[in-house]
Amino acid sequence: MEKPFPRPLLEALATHPDLPAFELAARVVTRGELLMTIARYAGALRANGLHQNSEVAIATGVTPEGFAVQISAHVLGCRVVPVGPGLTPDQAARVAGTADVLVVDETRAPIADAPKTLRLSELSGEPGSLEPQGRPDDIAVVAYTSGSTAMPKGVEYTYAAMSAYWAWRTDEWTEDTRRLAERYRRFLLFGTLASAVMREHLAFCLLGGGTAVVPETPPVFPRVLEELRISAVLLTVPRLCRILDALRKKPADLRRLRSALVAGSPLPPHRLREAFDLIGDAVHQGYGQTETGMLTLLTADDVAAHPEAISSVGRPWTGVELEVRDNSGKRLPEGATGEIWVRTANAFRGYRGEDAKPLKHAGWVRTQDLGKVDAHGFLHLTGRSRDVVIINAIVHYAGAIEQALAEDPAVDEAYVVGTPDERTGEAAHAFVVTSNGGTPDLDALRAAVREKLGDAAVPSTITVIGSVPVAASGKPDKRALLSLVDLHRRATG
Incomplete structure (x- = not known):
């Protein structure tokens, strides 16, 4: 009970x-x-x-x-x-x-x-x-x-x-959950206690016998991990990328770090490989939502056993059932792309003041994310059904364009936003962060998107930026990127 x-x-x-x-x-x-x-x-x-x-x-x-x-x-x-x-x-x-x-x-x-x-x-x-x-x-x-x-x-x-939340149900922790808990001896607690994911993993730390370590000042990565002897930390993709950039220039002693869980937005496979190389098997790729908690987890052992899994976000986590369905709600076969549906005992009841019924059915939650499950049970995200650009009345998923851009070895991160356009209804605008501050071949990037997704999906503009603006949550701030598009338009008349 x-x-x-x-x-x-x-x-x-x-x-x-x-x-x-x-x-x-x-x-x-x-x-x-x-x-x-x-x-x-x-x-x-x-x-x-x-x-x-x-x-x-x-x-x-x-x-x-x-x-x-x-x-x-x-x-x-x-x-x-x-x-x-x-x-x-x-x-x-x-x-x-x-x-x-x-x-x-x-x-x-x-x-x-x-x-x-x-x-x-x-x-x-x-x-x-x-x-x-x-x-x-x-x-x-x-x-x-x-x-x-x-x-x-x-x-x-x-x-x-x-x-029923997985982190609180110590009596039902699986062997994988217990192994992860062992890595949370010294958990870096920072940011805000209003964050659902931070509270989720703080509870996990305390229930597993660990200690929450709070830095005196806003943490400077990766130095804080070394100085406070941190064994577990939550990271957004932009923060991990800044850590990797720092480690390229100056190594840090991260031998005590046993879990660096990266989540919040897609992580390009080549960046994950670099993280494994520079940090080691402490790096985990996670996927979840405020509405459901953590849904999947990918470990270095998973990638060692199944190299193709490096482009995934892992397998379903403790207590999570996951299916990929079409627009009518019918379950799709292995390898087919559709919307991700999940069922977990700790799912949300609804939204305050809003109707959540369209996202819930018979205990299942529609994540509004798109993906596919491979033969080994790994979930590969392909975009968000909410994050679209409608060009000439055709829906193009921003996530798919971002993935095509990020496959270029010169690109560390890629982000796409849509804005109104007089000719096409909407237009896609891309922003890329490059490896070591280099300059990518923009024509090659356009060609890569064209080859993978068609001519209509090619971004109207591709802008190289030093780093992506982040929201208070630490996630990429696409509203700030939209502002950059507007600034560029005003500057160019």
Whole structure:
């Protein structure tokens, strides 16, 4: 029988109270101290009138206390809304505006038009009960996406879904999961606790007996990995590429690094090979979504056994069923390209204020991503059904154009955006980051796209950039690339 969320974590903290849970420079917070902080915050939140199904917006820095107040609200059965630091004032107000209480620390200013605000430093009182009060069908978390649209979506998870989450189900961890957990002895915790993927892997670290290591200042890669003796880290593709660029110039001692999980956007195969060469078998390629958590994982061992898997994102992860289907929802055979559907017990319930029914059917979730599964069960992504450019009424997937460009050995990264065009309805515009700052043959890049996808898919412009702009989430910021297209148009008249 599933233990109600967040009981597995509370039990893990109580079982080994003297082991470190968090490390911040010279400050070490033991598991017992973290558990007491959770209990103290639970008592204080209860004293402020919060209870089952109350809504608590939380805007804090990356600290043990910021994590503890999230868990304490879950103990009470509250609906927790983490508020990320990268939101505009209007977005932050909309995210936090429906909450009964907003909790902030010294790193975050109060939010305009927010409800009653409690400062974390003022939450004190008698420790409260740590018996989880969340009801299975109540919403436990509203996790906002990174904001590829003007307003991030609020992804709702129930207490039942959180209880079934792979990272929390230690009793059902497979041998692969346990092996990965062993690599999380010292997990680098940075960025924001509002990130669903960061919370997912923080829980994995703590439940597996590891320590979350928080850098004192914004981390400088790869130096931070060496200096803090990090064994596990989450990386976006742009961040991994910057690490590889640095390692080309100056080696770093990364012998302690055992898991560098790269996710968030496609990683070209030649970059993954370079990562294996420069970093080693610590590198893992992952694929997942805020709505589902981690879905697949690719390891160096997978690639050693099946070299063709280097162009994939791996096999389905613990508790994940995966199928590729056509537009009518019919399952496609091995090797056929279609939309990726997944089924997992910890999938989201829906979007706040929106109808999620078109994405869910009989327990299955439509990812809106495109791909195929090969004979060995590896998933190969080919694009996103949402990321398209419609040229002369024909749909062209940006991901497919990006893959064609990235196959050129002179190109490290490729990104495509679409803009309105008077002649063709829309036009594709490509941006490429080159190896060692070189200059690629643009005509050869156009020819590669033409040969693979046809003349209509050839980008109207191909621009070489030093690095891709990134959003607050660390992912490539395509809205910023659209701005570059607009700047170029104004400059050229």
